[in-house]
Amino acid sequence: MSVQITVIDYGIGNVHSVLNAFRHEGADAVLSADPEVIRKAERLVLPGVGAFGDGMRELSKRQLIEPLREAVAKGTPLLGICLGMQLLLSESEEFGRHEGLGFIPGTVKRIEPTGGEKIPHIGWNRLLQPEGRSWSGSLLEEVPVSTSVYFVHSFTAVPNDERHRLADTSYGGFRIAAAVQKDNVTGCQFHPEKSGTAGLMMVRRFSTIDLKKAS
C-alpha cells in the first residue's frame, strides 16, 4: 500500500489514536500542520475533539483553511472525524455562530433528545442507513447496517441535502448524522479509531479505495 495518509495536527484533540489506527491497518500515516504538505497530500484526515469555534480558529491560526479548500477542490479524499466532521459543514451554532469549511452545505446544531437522555451522547450506538442511501462505494461499504460504533459529542451536523447523509444514528429519538459524504469528502461523527473492528474496516478502506469515484 503506497498511498500516504496525512493526519492534520492542528492542536485540537488526540491525533495519536487516529495515527495508531491507520498504522495498525498498514497505512503510511504522518502528522502535519504544514500548509504545503496539506496542499500536496494524497489523502487527508481531519480529526478533532472540542468546540467548533476553537477548531476553526486553530486551523486559521496555522493557515490551513485555504490549503484544505484547494486540496478538496482538486479531489483529494478528506475524512473528518468527530469535530473534524462538523468543521466540514457551512456553519455551527455552538457557542454563537461560526463559519465552517463549507464542503458540505448544512449547519451544526445541539443534540436534543426527547427522552431526557444525558448529554453528551457517549457510548456505542448503531449505524442506520438513511432511506434510499446505499453504502456501496463509500467508507461504510464493508460495515453491516446496525453495527455499533463509538460516539462522544453534544452537537450534530445537519446537512441541507438529504443525499449527503451517509449514515444516521438515533439517540433518545433524536436523529443524528453519524456519517456524511459529498464526493471526495467524508465525515463521521463517531470515532472509527475507537470503534473496534468496524472502525478499523473504515480506516483500511479510506487508505485503499478510490473515493473520487464514490458517491
Add this chain to the structure above:
Amino acid sequence: MFVTSPRMPPRLIARLDIKAPNLVKGIQLEGLRVMGDPAEHALRYYTQGIDELLYIDIVASLYGRNNLTDLVARTAAEVFVPLTVGGGIRSIDDITKLLRAGADKVSINTAAIARPELLKEAAQTFGSQCIVLSVEAKRTAPGKWEAYTDNGREKTGLDAVEWIRRAVDLGAGEVLLTSVDKEGTRKGFDIELIRAVAPLVAVPVIACGGPGTAEDVAKGLEAKADAVALASLFHYKLETVGSLKEKLKAQGIEVRS
C-alpha cells in the same frame, strides 16, 4: 421515514488496577494480588469485545506521579476502544502527557479533592468528555457516603454525593463511582449508592466495585448505571466479555453485539 433504534446499550468497561509493571487486584482496594501483564489482559478484553478500558495506577498518588505513560502508548497502538487512565494526575501537564501517549480520557480523584478548580481547568482545556471524576465512596450511615482518596485509605470529610454534584458543575464529564465497601468482595454493587448518584447528575455514571456474577452486573445496570467497570469478574476469568454479554442479553439487558 426515520426509524428510531432502542435504548443505547450500557457500556462494559474492564478496569485494570496497575502497580507497575503488573496488573493487580485487591480486596476493598487492599491486599493486592499480582495478576500479570496489563497490556496482555487489555488486548484480550479488546479481542473479546470490551466497550472500554480503564487503567488505574494505584500507587501513583503515593509517589505523586502516574507511571503508565509507556504502558498507555503500547496499549493504544493495538487496542481500538476508548482508554481512560487514572492515578496520580495532578496537573494539566500530567493530562497532556497521558493524552499524547494515547489515553482518551483521564480519571481524577485525589488532586480534584485537593484543588477542585483542576476539574474546571481540565474541562476547559480538553473538554468535559475527557475528564472523569473518580470517587471512592465509603458508607458512613444509611444513605450516606464519604469520599475517600488514595484507594480508600484517606478520609476527606466530604459527603460523596455532594462532592459529585459540585464536581460535575465544575466540568467533570463522567463519574467513576467506586464503592470502597464492596470493591473486590464479589458481593455485588452498592446498589443504593448507584441509585443515589445516577439520577442526580446529568453526566454518565460508571458503577464500580463488587460484582462477582453476571446477575450482579445486571442489578447495577437496572439501578440505572450508564456503564459498569469490571475487574475481578474478568481478571479471575469468572466471565469472558462474550459470556457476560450473553448472560446480560438473556436477562433482557441490551449490550453491544
